[in-house]
Amino acid sequence: xxxxxxxxxxxxxxxxxxxxxxxxxxxxxxxxxxxxxxxxxxxxxxxxxxxxxxxxxxxxxxxxxxxxxxxxxxxxxxxxxxxxxxxxxxxxxxxxxxxxxxxxxxxxxxxxxxxxxxxxxxxxxxxxxxxxxxxxxxxxxxxxxxxxxxxxxxxxxxxxxxxxxxxxxxxxxxxxxxxxxxxxxxxxxxxxxxxxxxxxxxxxxxxxxxxxxxxxxxxxxxxxxxxxxxxxxxxxxxxxxxxxxxxxxxxxxxxxxxxxxxxxxxxxxxxxxxxxxxxxxxxxxxxxxxxxxxxxxxxxxxxxxxxxxxxxxxxxxxxxxxxxxxxxxxxxxxxxxxxxxxxxxxxxxxxxxxxxxxxxxxxxxxxxxxxxxxxxxxxxxxxxxxxxxxxxxxxxxxxxxxxxxxxxxxxxxxxxxxxxxxxxxx
Numbered sequence: 244x245x246x247x248x249x250x251x252x253x254x255x256x257x258x259x260x261x262x263x264x265x266x267x268x269x270x271x272x273x274x275x276x277x278x279x280x281x282x283x284x285x286x287x288x289x290x291x292x293x294x295x296x297x298x299x300x301x302x303x304x305x306x307x308x309x310x311x312x313x314x315x316x317x318x319x320x321x322x323x324x325x326x327x328x329x330x331x332x333x334x335x336x337x338x339x340x341x342x343x344x345x346x347x348x349x350x351x352x353x354x355x356x357x358x359x360x361x362x363x364x365x366x367x368x369x370x371x372x373x374x375x376x377x378x379x380x381x382x383x384x385x386x387x388x389x390x391x392x393x394x395x396x397x398x399x400x401x402x403x404x405x406x407x408x409x410x411x412x413x414x415x416x417x418x419x420x421x422x423x424x425x426x427x428x429x430x431x432x433x434x435x436x437x438x439x440x441x442x443x444x445x446x447x448x449x450x451x452x453x454x455x456x457x458x459x460x461x462x463x464x465x466x467x468x469x470x471x472x473x474x475x476x477x478x479x480x481x482x483x484x485x486x487x488x489x490x491x492x493x494x495x496x497x498x499x500x501x502x503x504x505x506x507x508x509x510x511x512x513x514x515x516x517x518x519x520x521x522x523x524x525x526x527x528x529x530x531x532x533x534x535x536x537x538x539x540x541x542x543x544x545x546x547x548x549x550x551x552x553x554x555x556x557x558x559x560x561x562x563x564x565x566x567x568x569x570x571x572x573x574x575x576x577x578x579x580x581x582x583x584x585x586x587x588x589x590x591x592x593x594x595x596x597x598x599x600x601x602x603x604x605x606x607x608x609x610x611x612x613x614x615x616x617x618x619x620x621x622x623x624x625x626x627x628x629x630x631x632x633x634x635x636x637x638x639x640x641x642x643x644x645x646x647x648x649x650x651x652x653x654x655x656x657x658x659x660x661x662x663x664x665x666x667x668x669x
Contacts (some may be wrong), residue, residue, distance in 0.1 A: 264523070282626040285301050319603035325619050361576035363442045363665035365587070367434075371659035374413035375405070381431040381608075386624045388617070389457060389610030390642055391417070391429040399430055407423070412448065415457075417609055431608035434664075439601055441620070442577055445475070448546035448565070448659035451609045454632035455645040456655050457616040460549070462603040468492055468519040471600035477561055477615040478537045481635075483627030485536040487560045487587040490526035493518040495594035497527050504526035508532050509586045517594060522532050529560075529587035530626075538627060544660075545661070548572065552579050554602065554667060557591040577665065583618045605662065609655060612641035 254336070267491040290352040301419040369377060381393045399405030406414040443462070459477040464470020472490040489495070496514035499505060509529040515528040531537070535544040545565035549569075550572070552559045561582055561632035562571070589596075610616075621640040634649075638644040644651070 247562065262657060266285055276284060292329065303373060323515040335525040359571075359578060361571065362668055363577050364668045365575055365663060366441075366666045367436060369413075369662065369663075369665040371382075371411045372407050374407055374661075375432070377435050377476055378432040379435055381433065385428075385429075385431075385610045385613060386609055387615070389612040389613030390426045391432040391610050392426045393608075394428050398428070402428060404428060404430055411660075412659070413659045415609065415657040415659075416524060417451065417652045418612065419649040419652040419655075420434070420650040425646070425648070427611060427645065427649075427652065429609050429611070432606070434605045434666070436665070437602045437604050438665065439603070440597065441464050442553075442557075442579070442667075443551055444548065444550040444572070444577070444661070444663035444665070445550075445605075446546070446568075446660040447655065447658060448660060449542045449654075450476065450491075450538065450546075451657060452481065452542065453651055453654045454620075455616060455641050455651065456609060456653075457611065457613055458609040458657065460605070461552070462605050464601050464603050467649065470602060472526075473551060473553070473558060473600065473603070476482055476537070480518060480627055480632050481533045481538060481627045483536070483538050483540040484625075485533075485562070486527045486528050487530035487531070487584070489517050489558065489589055489594075489596065490519045491517045491599040495589075495599045498590060498593045505588055505589045505590070506584050506586055507586060508584055517589065517599075527589070531586050533562060533564070533586070534626060535564055540627065542654070546660075549581070550577075550582075552585075553596055553603075555591060555596065557594065558600070559585040559587045559594050560587040561585045575663070589664055605664070607657060607659070609657065611645045611655075617641045 248659045274491075274544075323444075339447075367377070375396065380395045380399070382395050383393055385391050385393065394402070394404065396405060402418065404416045404418065408414055415430040415432070417430075420427070426561050445460060457477075459474060459481045461474045461477065462470065463472045468490050469494075473490075474486070474488040474490075476485055477488070478484070478486050495517040497505065497517065499513060499517055500511040502508070502510055505511070507529065509531050511527070512530050513525055513528045514522065515527055516522050519526060535541050535547070541547060547562060547564045548568050550561040550563075552561070559579075563572070563580070569578075569582060571581065611621075617640075621631050623629060623634070632641065632644070633639060636644050636648075
């Protein structure tokens with residue numbers, strides 16, 4: 244999560260085939276300010292490696308023959324909600340999630356056509372009471388200079404930041420103490436497993452939103468930017484349109500900024516050079532055209548599912564608003580080639596996906612203010628941010644607002660249904 248740090252919703256990472264999104268243009272002056280602020284944030288993954296390199300232990304790559312399921316039912320101490328209704332956690336579904344079959348078999352029955360065989364094999368699942376198994380918890384400050392303190396699992400549970408609710412969904416909150424002197428506690432988790440190419444699925448019903456927030460869901464490799472970074476879900480404040488970005492070593496580019504030529508629904512912002520070194524750590528971003536792809540609009544729409552596909556054709560990100568997920572995806576037999584054009588795509592023709600990206604881990608985090616959100620506190624003109632947070636809150640700085648308004652953190656939480664990682668059968 245570098246500059247475009249991290250961003251919840253149903254996510255699907257397709258790490259072996261890919262595609263893109265759409266965005267909204269803003270006045271030239273606003274874009275200049277916004278891009279300048281974003282450039283500061285690109286140091287995230289690099290700083291993370293320095294700051295937390297000794298904390299997050301590297302785990303071996305998943306063997307394609309393995310299917311790790313973190314969803315064993317009934318582990319004590321993990322079920323139920325905290326009863327803190329002020330965080331707005333949904334409780335409409337009854338009972339924890341259960342393990343689904345990953346055999347790839349199609350539904351059977353008289354008159355029901357069989358689904359085509361999927362090229363993807365499910366290798367890792369996080370859902371239900373054991374969602375948090377298989378993740379490392381970052382402990383310490385935020386490398387992007389946000390005013391949060393990331394805490395371990397036990398502290399998170401004790402302080403009401405970490406939970407699996409009565410719907411079987413994983414909850415990751417930000418501390419909402421009325422006033423703090425410096426930082427608020429938050430959660431940042433990284434998969435213990437790593438992968439090279441694949442399909443990762445992430446579905447959520449709620450993501451952090453509101454002035455001061457900067458959430459992200461992303462993947463990252465070693466020795467940033469050499470291992471590459473893929474920001475799947477990320478934005479700040481009250482934004483409603485997700486921004487997807489990659490950051491790489493020199494040599495990776497988009498072939499064009501034309502959405503039609505790229506066959507994406509999103510809009511290229513910030514140029515076609517994806518190298519961190521030559522773009523001031525900015526990389527190359529694509530903004531979604533969907534106004535329900537991020538933030539409060541995403542939450543009010545019931546959430547959705549994101550899919551990131553990483554294969555020999557390049558990298559692509561898909562988004563499905565809640566209820567529109569294709570049957571092959573929900574049946575764990577994904578067929579990305581049938582999903583239509585992606586929101587975002589970075590073709591292999593100009594960016595070799597296995598040269599510029601390797602050994603990735605998936606990451607969730609929520610920071611406050613920091614290099615991006617803090618630097619665009621007074622900026623308006625981005626979709627969802629028609630009025631700046633300074634104007635909306637009447638507070639001159641992001642830091643002052645966050646420290647003195649714990650109640651404003653009520654919507655600063657992730658509610659994730661599952662994360663699933665697939666590998667190509669070939």
